[in-house]
Amino acid sequence: MKPLKSIHSRFVPLPIENVDTDQVIPARFLKATTREGFGKNLFRDWRYVDNDESKPKPDFVLNQQQYSGEILVAGKNFGCGSSREHAAWALQDYGFKAVVSSFFADIFRNNALNNGVLPVKVSDAFLAELFTLGNEASLTIDVAAQTITIDATGTQEVFDINRYKKTCLLNGYDDIDYLISHKAQIEAFETQLQS
Amino acid sequence: MAKTLFDKIWDKHVVQQVEEGPSVLYIDKHFIHEVTSPQAFAGIEKRGLTVFRPQQVVATADHNVPTLNQHLPIKDELSRLQVQQLIENCKKHHIELYGLGHPFQGIVHVIGPELGITQPGMTIVCGDSHTSTHGAFGSIAFGIGTSEVEMVFASQCLLQNKPKLMRITIDGELQPGVVSKDIILYIIAQITASGATGYFVEYAGSAIRALSMEARMTICNMSIEMGARGGMIAPDQTTFDYIKGRQFAPGLARWDKKLAEWKELYSDADAVFDKEIRINAADIQPMITYGTNPGLGIAINGKIPVTDHITDEGERNNITKALTYMGLESGKALLGMPVQHVFIGSCTNSRIEDLRQVASLVKGRKKNPNVQVMIVPGSQQVSRQVQAEGLDKVFREAGFEIRQAGCSACLGMNEDKIPAGEYCISTSNRNFEGRQGAGARTLLASPLTAAAAAITGVVTDVRELPAVS
DSSP: OOOEEEEEEEEEOOSSSSSSHHHSSSSSGGTTTSSSHHHOGHHHHHHHHGGOOEEEEEOOOGGGGOOOOSSEEEEETTTBOOTTTTTHHHHHHEEEEEEEEBBOHHHHHHHTTTTEEEEEEOOOHHHHHOOOOOTTEEEEETTTTEEEEETTTOOOOOOOOOHHHHHHHTTTTTTTHHTTTTHHHHHHHHHHHHH | OOOOHHHHHHHHHHHEOOOOOOOEEEESSSEEEETSHHHHHHHHHHTOOOOOOOGGEEEEOOOOOOOOOSSOOOHHHHHHHHHHHHHHHHHHTTTTEEOOOOOOOOHHHHHHTTTTTTTTOEEEESSSSSGGGGGGGSSSSOOOHHHHHHHHHHHEEEEEEEOOOEEEEEEOOOOOOOOOOHHHHHHHHHHHHTTTTTEEEEEEEEEHHHHHHHHHHHHHGGGGGOSSSHHHOOOOHHHHHHHHHHHTSSHHHHHHHHHHTTOOSOOOTTOOOSSEEEEEEEGOOOEEOSSTTOOOOOTTTTTTGGGGOOHHHHHHHHHHHHHHHHHHOOEEEEEOOOSSSEEETTSSSSSSHHHHHHHHHHHTTOOOTOOOEOOOOSSSHHHHHHHHHHHHHHHHHOEEOOOOOOGGGGTTTOOOOOOOOOEEEEEESOOOOOTTSSSSSSEEHHHHHHHHHHHHOOOOGGOOOOOOO
């Protein structure tokens, strides 16, 4: 995993609540056996008419050229439903490094963190303010300081992340590195469990 | 100190507590399937690792498999490659695979319990959010992503933060025509699709105790649909009777020792939960959903909410968007509305009891000619039981089509899809946009309500269905 220290970028607003992972990446695209290439199918059925790439839906934000950036800002309960990690892979492959919402579904949050995509949980008021900003607005997310800032106004919130995960993100470590370094302890635990 | 059922199991499985971080949680059983495992196998191989405890992993092919002609090569190339990859990975890593053609093949959350692999007190994971199903046996069971599948392959452990605990107590007696699917759809409608996010749920109360194991599985299965990572029910005599004698259940030599352990698995009388919800079983009607998340449900004889009366702007926008997708009107009833498809299947409702309920209702009747009805048993074992009991004859005489085991039209990864714009009453677990096929419109309901609609061709209150003449 690549280290993630900070993000400074414009953002893509998606003011829809309960975005489930079936919308992020529909099931028919889960047949791949590698992690790459899911970005082109991100939000596939919201993005195109009749699954046809030559017919983008003009009212969907990913089809609006004035919006771009490495940050997706979405309504509350983002990532609910299916546990498919392909949702995190699709967001990452498309170019998002962080998702900002006022509430994340548990499995999605873990999947995102395990891929170095940062879920940033903000207050309802902060989220509402983000949705009022224009397409030129930019944000700064500082992982070490655990802050998200609206650059133009300096409005800032602190977000939560446990110290272990923060260390992982800043250094590019993942859970498997940690777990395999504790194999002896796991084996000792198994012996005790069987006794 | 008083402990909850969850605490008792969790505490016993913590290998290590990371400072200001998660716990290293030991996993007893790991189920895998073809869709969420290939990248995890590739991941450990890239690191030069092998599967740490292959004897604790069980594999099946269920998500993308066809439900017709399973003896033939899979036509869809990508599905075929994915299933082939599972076969190769399991062989290479010495993992038991119940693949296509195997007598134990089926939906992962159906076969684990029916084979006696799922047992009380275990920690169980699978790269599928409906792993919560196994909690019906008093185990900690939850869905994980593919990176986590890789972690369990590598170490038989996961790094997990302990969730908050919620208890939902349902006391009293259910009304006739109300089954466990209605209980869980009612709960989700009450607390919303995100109402239990961050929690693990224990279901308790006399109405839960009175349910069979299969009915309990339906409830725990849909815990994820209110955001809960998992749901669980304390094991009791119903649980022990269900497990005894199954293929991989503890044998006679170990049975008494295991039983004594299992009988300790309950929440102590003074155990404290972070949140408690109480429900009167008599308040629950047969349920049906009208929207595009499982929380948007109403009593079968109720009305869709009037969107203008919803004060929260976010919720109003949500429901308006859902009704537009569903082609339904604010404030209207669903009773009497024509449906074109009925799907009876999925890890929620494809077990033998579900199919017996359906058969008892349709026996001696014919389906409405305007409806296509597909029954997909949850496993090969369920299929054989259906035949042994002659239920297949009842279904065929009614004009229902019976398929082979798999996830099928629950998520439409294979050919079993609902056409755009058409309505399907489905016993599955998700009514998300496009879930059963691009543009498909899903109404979630119980097997009884689905069967009633198959007969009448319209949304029907099963309690009002006239007796067979």
